[in-house]
Structures are given as structure tokens and as C-alpha cells.
Amino acid sequence: MKLRCERDTMLEALSLAARASSGRSAPTALGGVRLQLQGDKLGVTGTDQDLTIATTVAVAGSGDGTVVAPGRLLTDIVRALPAGAVSVQGDEEELHVSAGRAEFVLRPYRVADFPHLPAPAQSAVSLPTAGLAEALRQVVRAASSEDSRPVLTGVLLAAEPDGLRLVATDSYRLAVKELHDAAGVLPEGQRVLVPSRALAELQRLLAGGTVAVEMRLGPRDLVFSVGEVQLTTRLIEGEFPPYQQLIPFNYPNKLVVAREAFLDGIRRVRLVARDATTPVRISLRGDSIELNVVTVDWGQATEQLDAKYEGAEMTIAFNPQYLADGVEAIPGDEVVLETLDSLKPATLKPTGAADYLYLLMPVRVS
Amino acid sequence: MSSNRPRVVLHVDMNAFFASVEVKERPWLAGRPVLVGGTGRRGVVASASYEARTCGARSAMPMGQARRLCPQAVVLPGNFELYHSYSRRLHEVLARFSPLVEAVGLDEAYLDVSGAGGLFGPPEAMAASVRQQVRAELGLDCSVGAGPNKLVAKLASKAAKPRACRGRLLAGPGIVVVAEAEVLDFLRPLPVASLWGVGPAGAARLARLGVTSVRQVAALSPGALEAALGRVAGKLLHELAWGRDPRPVQPGRPAKSVGREETYAYDLVSADEMRLRVARMADAVASRVRRSGQAFRTVTLKVRYADFTTVTRSHTFPAPQVSGPVLAGQAEALLGGLGPAGGVRLLGVSASGLVPAQACPGHQLELGLALPGQSRAEAAWARVSAAVDQVRARFGDEAVAPGSALARAAPRTGKGSAPAREG
Numbered sequence: 069m070k071l072r073c074e075r076d077t078m079l080e081a082l083s084l085a086a087r088a089s090s091g092r093s094a095p096t097a098l099g100g101v102r103l104q105l106q107g108d109k110l111g112v113t114g115t116d117q118d119l120t121i122a123t124t125v126a127v128a129g130s131g132d133g134t135v136v137a138p139g140r141l142l143t144d145i146v147r148a149l150p151a152g153a154v155s156v157q158g159d160e161e162e163l164h165v166s167a168g169r170a171e172f173v174l175r176p177y178r179v180a181d182f183p184h185l186p187a188p189a190q191s192a193v194s195l196p197t198a199g200l201a202e203a204l205r206q207v208v209r210a211a212s213s214e215d216s217r218p219v220l221t222g223v224l225l226a227a228e229p230d231g232l233r234l235v236a237t238d239s240y241r242l243a244v245k246e247l248h249d250a251a252g253v254l255p256e257g258q259r260v261l262v263p264s265r266a267l268a269e270l271q272r273l274l275a276g277g278t279v280a281v282e283m284r285l286g287p288r289d290l291v292f293s294v295g296e297v298q299l300t301t302r303l304i305e306g307e308f309p310p311y312q313q314l315i316p317f318n319y320p321n322k323l324v325v326a327r328e329a330f331l332d333g334i335r336r337v338r339l340v341a342r343d344a345t346t347p348v349r350i351s352l353r354g355d356s357i358e359l360n361v362v363t364v365d366w367g368q369a370t371e372q373l374d375a376k377y378e379g380a381e382m383t384i385a386f387n388p389q390y391l392a393d394g395v396e397a398i399p400g401d402e403v404v405l406e407t408l409d410s411l412k413p414a415t416l417k418p419t420g421a422a423d424y425l426y427l428l429m430p431v432r433v434s
Numbered sequence: 435m436s437s438n439r440p441r442v443v444l445h446v447d448m449n450a451f452f453a454s455v456e457v458k459e460r461p462w463l464a465g466r467p468v469l470v471g472g473t474g475r476r477g478v479v480a481s482a483s484y485e486a487r488t489c490g491a492r493s494a495m496p497m498g499q500a501r502r503l504c505p506q507a508v509v510l511p512g513n514f515e516l517y518h519s520y521s522r523r524l525h526e527v528l529a530r531f532s533p534l535v536e537a538v539g540l541d542e543a544y545l546d547v548s549g550a551g552g553l554f555g556p557p558e559a560m561a562a563s564v565r566q567q568v569r570a571e572l573g574l575d576c577s578v579g580a581g582p583n584k585l586v587a588k589l590a591s592k593a594a595k596p597r598a599c600r601g602r603l604l605a606g607p608g609i610v611v612v613a614e615a616e617v618l619d620f621l622r623p624l625p626v627a628s629l630w631g632v633g634p635a636g637a638a639r640l641a642r643l644g645v646t647s648v649r650q651v652a653a654l655s656p657g658a659l660e661a662a663l664g665r666v667a668g669k670l671l672h673e674l675a676w677g678r679d680p681r682p683v684q685p686g687r688p689a690k691s692v693g694r695e696e697t698y699a700y701d702l703v704s705a706d707e708m709r710l711r712v713a714r715m716a717d718a719v720a721s722r723v724r725r726s727g728q729a730f731r732t733v734t735l736k737v738r739y740a741d742f743t744t745v746t747r748s749h750t751f752p753a754p755q756v757s758g759p760v761l762a763g764q765a766e767a768l769l770g771g772l773g774p775a776g777g778v779r780l781l782g783v784s785a786s787g788l789v790p791a792q793a794c795p796g797h798q799l800e801l802g803l804a805l806p807g808q809s810r811a812e813a814a815w816a817r818v819s820a821a822v823d824q825v826r827a828r829f830g831d832e833a834v835a836p837g838s839a840l841a842r843a844a845p846r847t848g849k850g851s852a853p854a855r856e857g
Binding site: 217219220237239240241242309310311314343345346347385387411413427429430431432433 | 753796797798799800801802803804805
């Protein structure tokens with residue numbers, strides 16, 4: 069294998085693929101990035117077997133071949149090389165990387181040790197890019213990062229009659245988004261559970277701008293194609309817990325507050341909460357609300373905000389991070405917070421649209 | 435508080451507290467030797483009345499030995515609810531004398547009364563009114579020591595106590611006041627082990643140097659002490675031997691830990707039995723922590739084997755906890771690979787890092803998700819814990835226990851619950 073290309077082109081492809089390779093593991097092929105040269109096209113693939121990211125870049129090739137290089141190391145090297153052309157040349161024994169007068173000789177992994185990757189399903193469907201990016205932003209945050217409950221580390225994609233529904237919960241909060249212009253993306257009645265980590269990567273890919281997104285559903289995996297990048301993720305096996313009955317039908321108490329002011333207030337008062345478990349209390353009464361954080365070690369913080377509140381006087385406490393996550397996920401200038409009482413789930417949603425809901429359990433305080 | 439005013443610390447120590455409370459509650463015991471403590475084969479005396487002490491019994495002694503010395507003694511298992519309530523009343527009295535009251539255990543307290551001189555007269559007068567009011571309101575005797583710091587006050591209250599000597603009871607003065615100028619004369623004749631921080635190991639090391647009294651410690655250079663005991667301990671001991679103790683009276687400082695230990699009549703030989711005991715103690719400890727309006731951050735497990743090898747392990751949670759199952763689960767996790775080896779004679783579970791429950795960051799509630807194999811244990815346990823506490827408040831600690839602690843009746847163990855020793 070022998071090629072030349074611009075350093076930045078190479079770096080972009082490598083850092084993308086390396087996001088999927090398992091970085092911390094001992095030097096095994098799983099920590100590797102596969103470079104596959106065919107003509108003037110270089111395929112760069114990283115995988116940890118759950119998530120695979122593959123991309124293709126145009127290079128000046130002069131000898132086809134495949135090499136599996138230590139992913140993170142190669143990325144670091146290419147990043148450190150002087151700007152300009154980079155030459156890469158190698159086989160299973162040695163990989164030479166050079167630019168200017170710098171040259172590295174790396175020991176590649178065996179190509180045969182690189183995981184075998186399944187071929188993607190044939191039938192592809194297109195997704196509405198902008199709507200998908202926003203939906204991922206709103207939902208992925210509610211998924212759990214605890215591997216002890218694998219089902220909750222996923223985002224449920226469910227085909228609904230009027231579109232695609234995305235749901236995630238870590239058992240403390242639950243986010244539900246209806247993507248109306250994505251009807252027919254999944255066969256009717258189909259539900260798949262996609263690791264939130266993969267969707268977070270997809271979200272990053274979409275952040276660049278509006279490109280076409282295609283999706284292919286296989287029996288055990290799901291493939292997203294975004295431009296030249298292909299992201300393949302294993303699906304989570306298991307049943308997503310029933311969630312609909314958790315969402316209260318109506319609430320006696322309703323707060324409407326400016327989103328930015330609310331978010332800024334939460335971020336300010338939570339500064340005294342030096343650990344993740346100190347709650348922020350919200351006192352709801354009349355036309356102002358008060359945010360309050362009290363700690364033994366660091367003191368306390370209070371902030372009043374103008375708001376519209378209808379309902380019983382009450383104080384309810386939340387994990388400040390979960391609350392901020394919810395408020396931040398709401399589109400528009402205003403946020404609606406609806407509550408039953410201080411121990412029952414509360415709901416955050418936008419004032420206008422009814423396509424997003426963030427259900428949040430309070431913190432019980434003494 | 436002005437710093438040029440001489441510092442005056444009182445140390446108030448109840449006399450034979452648990453035993454005296456028992457006598458107060460059962461007047462027919464008056465005049466009889468009373469032992470409170472574990473009644474099993476390996477029980478330990480937690481408190482001995484002065485009548486029992488004249489026979490040679492004393493606290494921390496194995497109960498069997500105390501009974502042999504004092505066969506006519508009335509042996510009681512102890513009623514900690516009752517002692518707690520007396521302790522609360524004691525502190526109500528003490529609070530009138532100073533806002534700076536530091537509780538030590540149930541039956542001891544330091545009072546910084548440096549600022550109260552004008553109000554209650556000189557230390558002698560103040561100590562006398564403390565004793566008189568405690569006597570009037572609790573019906574119990576205490577000893578009061580006064581000195582320029584906590585070390586001296588504590589040693590003074592000890593000197594004020596009644597003593598059993600050669601089968602006879604010598605009434606103590608009740609009050610001993612050591613003025614600043616008398617401190618060195620007061621300390622020098624005392625044995626070195628009376629200094630705070632000198633345990634049996636330290637005393638033995640000093641004895642090898644021929645040092646047994648405070649006078650001899652004071653005569654040693656700090657360097658020599660540091661060589662014998664290590665830098666920190668050596669420096670500290672030198673200061674104490676010269677009557678200098680900078681520790682402040684820390685008001686309102688609640689119990690630093692709540693714990694329970696059991697010494698077994700027969701060594702435990704199975705890991706299951708160990709787990710059982712630990713679960714039961716952990717649950718009781720959590721209950722006591724909640725009753726005191728506190729939450730804990732650290733769980734400590736203590737295992738003493740038949741050969742007296744002692745293993746202590748602890749875990750600190752990132753946030754304060756209140757629930758029994760959390761404590762029990764952690765204690766069991768600490769037990770981990772510790773097997774019964776050659777037999778376990780003592781197990782202990784304690785909770786420390788106590789903070790007011792209001793400072794408890796609260797409990798993040800969970801959505802009622804029905805996850806296979808996943809219980810909504812925590813939220814449910816909080817409700818169970820509250821109910822358990824109500825039952826215990828009415829019917830006592832033993833009225834309700836986790837099933838895991840009852841799984842097997844204990845055929846071979848004594849009821850050797852060893853409460854904290856009193857002085």
C-alpha cells in the first residue's frame with residue numbers, strides 16, 4: 069500500500085474512525101484503524117465491534133493494499149506532522165508515515181485480526197437531516213450511561229403512524245420526541261433500540277451541516293450513511309420498558325418561564341453545589357419563582373425569576389444537571405414546567421409544539 | 435470571645451452512668467452492685483455501679499470475670515433508649531451554662547465557660563451549680579473538672595470521681611478545679627497513660643524507656659519523644675505533658691460515629707453466620723443514625739478473630755446516606771472475602787461521617803420503570819426504613835429486623851451486644 073495525501077484530509081478521516089476504535093485497550097487490532105487503499109480511494113475504518121465508523125477519502129494512490137495501524141498513535145502522529153503532503157506506505161510488517169523530513173515506522177496489527185464487519189442491508193431509507201439532528205440533541209441526553217442496565221443505554225426508535233418516535237430514559241428522566249416528517253422510516257410497528265453512544269456520534273456528524281442521511285436496518289445492526297461516512301451500530305437486545313403510563317395526563321400546576329433566564333439561573337445557583345447530588349429547589353408561587361441551592365460545606369445561593377405560575381404554592385427539588393439538560397433541550401423562548409406534587413414526575417415542554425416532552429423525577433428533600 | 439480572658443473548660447462526666455440510670459429507674463436496686471453490659475459468655479461490662487466496683491468489677495472487663503468477682507451483682511443487658519433520653523436531659527441542663535458544649539458519648543461533655551465567668555461566678559461556683567442542677571433534674575451524680583483546657587478538665591473530673599479502693603468506696607470530691615498555675619503540679623504525678631492519645635502500645639513503648647509518669651515525659655526532650663513515638667505523636671505528647679492542649683471545645687458536635695459491636699459467646703465459624711450478624715447490626719445502626727436526625731457517609735466493618743487479630747475496613751459514599759439496606763449492603767460488601775478463618779469472636783459495624791439529615795442532598799426519585807430483573811428498591815426501601823423506625827421507636831430495636839438477620843435463629847451465640855464503654 070502506498071499513497072500520498074494532504075495532512076488535514078488524513079487527520080480528519082483518522083480522528084473520525086478512531087472515535088469508534090477502543091482506545092484504552094491493550095494493543096490489539098480492536099484499537100486499530102484499518103486503512104484500505106483501492107485506486108485513489110482510501111477507506112479508513114475504526115471499530116470496537118459495537119460501533120464502527122468508516123469513511124472514504126480521496127488520495128493519490130500508487131499500490132492497493134490494506135494495513136491495520138494503531139489508531140490513536142497514528143492519529144497523534146499525523147496531527148503532529150507539518151502541514152502539507154503526507155506519505156503513507158506499508159504492509160503487514162511495517163508502516164512508514166512521513167512528511168517533510170520526519171519519518172515514523174510503525175508496527176501494524178495483523179489485518180486478519182481486525183474484526184469482520186457485516187455487510188450493510190441493501191434497502192436504504194432517507195431521514196430528514198435537520199429534524200433528526202434536533203431530535204438527537206433532545207433525546208440522547210436522557211439515556212443512561214450505566215452499563216448495569218444496558219436497555220437504558222439505548223434510544224428507542226419506534227415507528228408510529230404519524231412518524232418516528234425517539235425515546236430515552238435513565239430512570240430519572242425520560243425524553244420523548246415525535247419526528248413527524250420521518251414516517252415510514254421504519255416498517256410499521258417496528259421498534260429498535262440503538263446505543264446512545266452511536267447516536268451521539270451521529271449527532272456530531274450532523275453538526276457539520278445539512279447533508280443527506282440514509283439508514284439501513286439489518287437484523288442485528290443499524291447503518292447510518294452521512295455523506296462519505298458510514299456509521300454502523302449493533303442494536304441493543306432486550307425490551308425497552310413501557311414508558312407511556314409514566315407520563316401523567318394532566319397537571320394541576322403550570323409554570324411558564326423564559327428559557328434563557330431559567331437556564332442561566334440554574335447554572336448560577338448550582339455553582340455552590342459542588343457535587344452532583346445537591347438538588348436545586350424551585351419555589352413556585354405567584355408570578356415569580358425562586359431557585360435555591362443550600363449546602364452545608366459551601367453556603368447557599370438564591371435567584372428570583374419572573375414567571376407565570378398557575379397552581380398550588382409548592383417547592384420541588386431537582387438534580388440541577390438533569391433539570392438544566394431538560395430546559396436546554398426545549399426549543400423556543402419559553403419553557404413550560406408542569407408538576408403534580410413534589411414527589412411525582414414533572415414535565416418540561418415547549419410552549420407551542422407538542423412534539424417533545426422531558427419527564428423528570430424530583431429529588432426528595434427533607 | 436475575648437482572647438485575653440483566661441480560658442476555662444469544664445468537663446462534666448456522669449458517675450457510672452448506665453448503672454446509675456438503671457438504679458434511678460428501679461429504686462429497689464439502690465445499694466446493690468449493678469453491672470450493665472453483654473450478658474453472654476463473652477459479654478463485656480459497659481457500666482458498673484460503685485458497689486460493683488468495690489468488688490473489683492469495672493467497665494470493659496469481660497462480664498464473666500466481673501460476675502465471678504461480684505457474684506451477688508444484678509446483671510442488666512442495658513436499655514439504650516433510656517440512656518439516650520437521660521443524655522438529652524443532661525444536655526438541656528448543660529446548655530444553660532454555655533453555648534459551647536461538646537458532647538462526648540452519652541455521658542460526658544466539655545463546656546467552654548471562659549465567657550460565662552461574670553454570670554455564674556468563678557469556676558468552683560459554676561461547677562457546683564452544674565452538679566446541683568444535674569442532681570436536681572436527673573437524679574444522678576456527676577463529677578466536674580475545671581481547667582484551662584480539655585486535657586486538664588478531663589483529668590480533673592477523673593480526680594473528682596468516687597473511687598473503689600481495697601473493697602471500700604471512697605467518696606470523691608465531686609469537683610476538682612485546676613487553675614492555670616497549678617497545672618504542672620497536677621499533671622506530674624499522673625501515670626503517662628492518663629494523657630490523651632497514649633494507648634497501651636504507646637505506654638508500653640515509653641515504659642521500655644523507663645518512662646511511666648507525666649513528670650518523666652515532661653523531662654524528656656521533644657526529640658527523644660519523637661524518636662520513641664514518631665514525629666506527630668511525640669510532639670503532641672510533649673505538649674500535653676506540659677499541660678498544653680489547644681483543642682477547642684466544639685459545640686454541638688454530634689456523635690462522630692454510631693456503631694455496634696457484638697462479642698460472641700462462641701466463635702462464629704461460618705461466613706453465612708457472619709453475614710447474618712453484620713446485616714442485623716447494620717440495620718440497627720442505620721436506625722439509630724436516622725433517629726438522631728443524621729445521615730452517614732462512611733461505613734466501617736470490624737472483624738476480630740479468635741487470636742485477636744483485628745481487621746477493619748471502611749467505605750465512604752460520595753453522598754450522605756440514610757437507608758439501612760444501603761448500610762447493610764456496604765457492610766456485607768466490606769465483609770467480602772473475609773472468611774471465618776479460625777473463628778470470629780467479635781463483629782462490629784459503624785457509621786461515621788455523620789451530617790445533619792437536612793444536609794443530606796436528598797434522594798433522587800426514580801420513574802417507576804418496570805425493568806426485568808431490576809427492583810425499584812431504593813425508593814421502596816426509604817418507605818420501609820421509615821416504618822421500621824416507627825416500630826422501633828415504640829417497641830424497641832429488637833421489635834423488627836430484616837429477614838436476612840433472622841434467617842437462622844442463633845443457637846450458639848450469647849446475646850453479647852457490647853455497647854460503647856463509658857468512663
